[in-house]
Amino acid sequence: MITTGLFEQDVPFVKRLDLDKCPAGKISRFWVRIVSSGMGQPILVPVLVAKGHSPGPVLGITAAIHGNELNGVPVVQKVFQFIDIKTLSGTLVGIPVVNVPGFLMNQRFFNDGNDLNRLMPGTPNGNMSQVYAHRILDRLIKPCHYLLDVHTASFGRVNSYYIRADMNNPITARMAELQNAEIIVNNAGGDGTLRSAASALGIHSITVEAGDPHKFQRGMIRSAITGALNVMRHLDMIHDPIVPPEEPAIRCGRSYWMYTDYGGVLEVFPRITDRVEKGEKIAIVRNMFGDIKRTYYAPESGIVVGRSVNPINQTGSRIIHLGIEE
Ligand SMILES: [Zn+2]
Structure with missing residues (x-):
């Protein structure tokens, strides 16, 4: 030493x-x-x-x-x-x-x-x-x-x-x-x-x-x-009582990211921890002239674990991280 x-x-x-x-x-x-x-x-x-x-x-x-x-x-x-x-x-x-x-x-x-x-x-x-x-x-x-x-x-x-x-x-x-x-x-x-x-x-x-x-x-x-x-x-390493959660955690059996298949300006609608329904509109991509070129919908009902906040969207950028509740 x-x-x-x-x-x-x-x-x-x-x-x-x-x-x-x-x-x-x-x-x-x-x-x-x-x-x-x-x-x-x-x-x-x-x-x-x-x-x-x-x-x-x-x-x-x-x-x-x-x-x-x-x-x-x-x-x-x-x-x-x-x-x-x-x-x-x-x-x-x-x-x-x-x-x-x-x-x-x-x-x-x-x-x-x-x-x-x-x-x-x-x-x-x-x-x-x-x-x-x-x-x-x-x-x-x-x-x-x-x-x-x-x-x-x-x-x-x-x-x-x-x-x-x-x-x-x-x-x-x-x-x-x-x-x-x-x-x-x-x-x-x-x-x-x-x-x-x-x-x-x-x-x-x-x-x-x-x-x-x-x-x-x-x-x-x-x-x-x-x-x-x-x-x-x-683990009994420290000896004061466990602090319980204010709300129980939402349990997801699985989760995945949704990706764009078209480049342009991305707008994502749901916020973090929002629940989305199957078929709900979750994002659009516009071209640089303002036309909507893609609209994305939730493929199944779930909760938004994470999401993009970056409008600059190359083809294949992430949209939302969708958690599927148990
Ligand atoms: Zn990390």
Whole structure:
């Protein structure tokens, strides 16, 4: 372990997370060296570890694996500020920014244009983003027993506060319910995501979708903090009562995006969490002269989980994310 005075508060550099070396009853901070830049300088991922005096599970909270999905950053920071380290059981691991190059570039993707959350578990001998993905999983995520991966919508889109989880698994189903989300979408994974790769390692994982990209939204942040603390309460890591939801979550057995098949200016009518009826008009596309060229209708009744807010619509752009209620 190397300590340097050049970095804030003498946060040590390490190569991987070693929970055995973290002192109990203390919150530790690390810069974990994952890869090096073309200057040979380390690309460092910030990590917090709160290790309780009493034994218990290891819960990980990750944010900004898509570098412009920022609501999760204060979620991680504030959960660490909330907990009382003296009475904590088990260990909390927080990674406020997973995709450091993307975060610095204000973008979703890694700096080679790849989506880290589509190429998990990565590979030890692949290209830059594959190696980065592999080492994130291997060096930081592996010690966890449970994982909350916090996301938001992508550029040009907005999301409800919703959860993607395997609802056929009772453990991840319970983790999803504890988030007090507006919507829970059943989704088994298997798609190159951090959630899927962590699940394949036996880590109980869910995806928390908290709002919109490129901003801090207080309500979303507060909700996701409550969700994370609720999981800690459920796991008996902290010892106050679980906060129940104000409204029960709307459960969707499946969901999918609708896409345009014609380019032009897109206007989407329903709002987030609106219910749409089968056959209801949901969007139009106009050409640049103002004529309506396409009208889109809901193929079945459902709830709007997410939607486009970007009028500039190339053929094949997303319209709405439609959840089909159970
Ligand atoms: Zn994301």
